[in-house]
Amino acid sequence: MKPIHLDDSTFLFVLTGAGVSAESGVPTFRDSNGLWETHPVEKVASPEGFEEDPALVWRFYSQRRAGAKVVKPNAGHFALAAIEQKLGDRFLLATQNVDGLHSKAGSKRVVEMHGSLWKTRCSQCDRAPFADDAEYSADKLPGCKACSEKGTLALLRPHIVWFGENLDPTDLEAISDFFLKAKGKRFVFIAAGTSGAVWPAAGLVKQARALGAETWLVNAEPSANANDFNHVQLGKSGDLLPALLGV
Numbered sequence: 448m449k450p451i452h453l454d455d456s457t458f459l460f461v462l463t464g465a466g467v468s469a470e471s472g473v474p475t476f477r478d479s480n481g482l483w484e485t486h487p488v489e490k491v492a493s494p495e496g497f498e499e500d501p502a503l504v505w506r507f508y509s510q511r512r513a514g515a516k517v518v519k520p521n522a523g524h525f526a527l528a529a530i531e532q533k534l535g536d537r538f539l540l541a542t543q544n545v546d547g548l549h550s551k552a553g554s555k556r557v558v559e560m561h562g563s564l565w566k567t568r569c570s571q572c573d574r575a576p577f578a579d580d581a582e583y584s585a586d587k588l589p590g591c592k593a594c595s596e597k598g599t600l601a602l603l604r605p606h607i608v609w610f611g612e613n614l615d616p617t618d619l620e621a622i623s624d625f626f627l628k629a630k631g632k633r634f635v636f637i638a639a640g641t642s643g644a645v646w647p648a649a650g651l652v653k654q655a656r657a658l659g660a661e662t663w664l665v666n667a668e669p670s671a672n673a674n675d676f677n678h679v680q681l682g683k684s685g686d687l688l689p690a691l692l693g694v
């Protein structure tokens with residue numbers, strides 16, 4: 448397979464989804480048909496779900512923390528870290544994944560659009576999110592110390608963007624700033640390992656095309672938004688990303 452032409456004036460943006468972590472052994476959302484313990488993920492990963500049953504939601508995230516502690520980055524993650532070394536600030540990676548594997552593989556220019564499994568924040572006050580990999584049991588859900596010092600009881604929650612919640616505006620700004628820098632230059636957009644089902648991530652390819660990007664889908668199967676791409680490469684991201692990036 449011929450690598451994508453990436454010269455020293457090319458701007459490269461990559462969007463990744465759960466499929467890029469699949470070869471590391473992290474189950475994708477589609478693998479489980481969108482279900483976790485018979486619950487629809489959209490329900491568990493939502494503010495309403497947390498309101499209704501915080502113990503269930505903490506069990507979901509504690510289980511995912513336990514699973515993600517023992518996995519390693521795969522060739523797809525390392526290829527993205529390698530191309531970042533080559534392109535520097537003409538490269539940006541936005542991931543929908545919360546497993547932290549891109550950073551583990553050495554990627555630095557990463558926007559974690561849907562938050563991180565490895566951060567926790569207060570569900571009430573605006574205390575900054577903090578590093579946390581604890582697995583909480585139902586009978587001992589974590590409370591916010593800052594709130595309790597003020598006499599209010601508030602649960603801590605995973606620092607994850609749930610369905611129905613807005614993405615962090617600074618993250619969206621970082622992506623649009625990069626797109627504007629790439630406008631009028633050779634601009635390549637790759638989406639890898641994503642079903643293209645979740646918004647606003649699924650809409651980025653169209654925004655990039657409108658700015659002149661050459662768009663590539665790298666996925667095990669055609670995504671919901673496959674028609675938005677100039678090129679569709681079907682296969683495993685662990686094989687295709689190193690080949691297409693020439694690293």
Ligand code: BV8
Nearest residue numbers: 464465466475476477543610611640641642646667683684
């Ligand atoms: C928002 C954190 C304002 C949770 C996640 C417009 C139209 C319709 C709906 C909406 C819309 N705008 C907003 C919505 C509502 C909603 C949405 O998109 N719903 C969908 C389901 C229809 N979006 C939101 O709520 C977003 N917020 O927009 O706020 C708003 C709100 C309401 C209404 C309007 C506006 C917030 C979305 C973020 C949700 N949080 N993650 C957690 O992880 O616990 S999303 C979560 O699911 C993941 O992060 C991921 O993004 C998504 C699953 O997608 P993928 O990553 O693509 O994974 P998936 O398993 O689906 O696919 C894997 C692919 O890999 C497959 O295609 C497979 O074939 C492929 N694959 C497998 N193995 C490999 C492979 N490919 C290559 N190699 C392999 N080895």
